[in-house]
Ligand SMILES: NC(=O)C1=CN([C@@H]2O[C@H](COP(=O)(O)OP(=O)(O)OC[C@H]3O[C@@H](n4cnc5c(N)ncnc54)[C@H](OP(=O)(O)O)[C@@H]3O)[C@@H](O)[C@H]2O)C=CC1
């Protein structure tokens with residue numbers, strides 16, 4: 032078993048982003064800018080947004096923080112996001128998920144202009160990603176692809192099984208692996224034979240949000256195991272110890288998918304700044 036080290040791959044990616052940010056700032060006289068939008072008071076979301084802003088500062092990307100209260104309406108959030116979409120100083124927009132229940136999250140995501148959708152959450156971004164057209168990948172699946180590429184894990188002809196089908200994780204993950212010529216199976220809460228499906232996989236991506244749901248004994252010997260789960264207490268969606276004994280490659284939690292998500296967000300912010308110009 033060998034480790035897919037997301038911390039190391041993210042550090043490599045961010046070093047390159049830092050060079051590009053310095054060159055951009057020098058050439059245009061302004062720093063690249065990521066706007067983060069946080070609605071409500073969920074402590075975990077505050078922590079994630081803070082982590083993203085710290086990383087921005089480290090690589091020379093400016094960040095602008097927009098915070099809205101727990102009682103914000105869909106209309107207010109859409110207006111705030113539209114203002115950022117129209118603001119020339121903003122290169123990328125991250126609307127932190129989840130938002131409070133009274134808000135129509137899909138409408139709010141759609142207020143992000145596709146050219147600034149560096150988190151890859153709009154329908155336009157999903158469609159572009161699914162057909163390998165220019166655009167921004169959903170950050171976590173995009174980060175997972177970058178991590179597999181960093182270790183030369185080839186997907187062509189492999190059977191990939193994705194557990195989870197959310198808009199920002201499972202479903203876009205499946206599309207990206209399909210574009211790389213994997214044979215893809217998507218499992219979800221109504222899948223009746225999850226253990227059997229996982230046992231057929233050459234590559235497993237767990238993206239559920241249930242601690243250690245994917246058991247080590249299900250893993251086919253030699254399979255690649257990617258754990259996108261991030262549950263309380265730094266526990267993933269895979270039973271790590273037992274899975275590691277059978278896997279050829281495996282991502283740790285922490286230090287696997289999480290750092291790649293943030294690095295991808297910043298790399299895509301840099302792409303947007305360069306495309307949009309000064
Ligand atoms: N490291 C990172 O950067 C990120 C990590 N995460 C983590 O990834 C995990 C998933 O996040 P997210 O996709 O947003 O979560 P969601 O809750 O949006 O989606 C969970 C998915 O898992 C499926 N599911 C739930 N229970 C089961 C089950 N018993 N068997 C099979 N499938 C099941 C659901 O199926 P159904 O559709 O039928 O309801 C759904 O498709 C979480 O741990 C989250 O913290 C998320 C984003 C970024």
Ligand SMILES: Nc1nc(=O)c2c([nH]1)NC[C@@H]1CN(c3ccc(C(=O)N[C@@H](CCC(=O)O)C(=O)O)cc3)C=[N+]21
Pocket residue numbers: 079082125126127128129150152170171199261284285286287288289290291292293
């Ligand atoms: N629109 C939107 N886009 C997201 O990408 C998004 C989101 N909403 N909502 C919440 C989830 C969660 N998420 C994480 C990012 C990095 C780590 C990460 O870097 N974790 C470190 C550990 C950090 C620590 O705990 O100190 C690691 O796994 O090594 C974790 C989780 C992005 N999300």
